[in-house]
Amino acid sequence: xxxxxxxxxxxxxxxxxxxxxxxxxxxxxxxxxxxxxxxxxxxxxxxxxxxxxxxxxxxxxxxxxxxxxxxxxx
Numbered sequence: 001x002x003x004x005x006x007x008x009x010x011x012x013x014x015x016x017x018x019x020x021x022x023x024x025x026x027x028x029x030x031x032x033x034x035x036x037x038x039x040x041x042x043x044x045x046x047x048x049x050x051x052x053x054x055x056x057x058x059x060x061x062x063x064x065x066x067x068x069x070x071x072x073x074x
Contacts, residue, residue, distance in 0.1 A: 067073040
């Protein structure tokens with residue numbers, strides 16, 4: 001028969017497991033928070049790039065129209 005654990009040993013082992021699990025959950029929550037922040041920042045950058053692309057397209061169209069009006073482009 002295996003030796004029995006005393007109640008204090010059992011409580012200590014269970015407490016260590018609980019602390020370990022809690023630490024892992026906190027690390028997971030922290031990682032998730034960082035990931036959400038990065039996704040938000042990436043989304044903002046994509047929106048900004050889309051706005052810049054639209055401005056660039058409008059500038060190219062205006063320049064092309066001007067050059068065609070001056071007879072530089074046909």
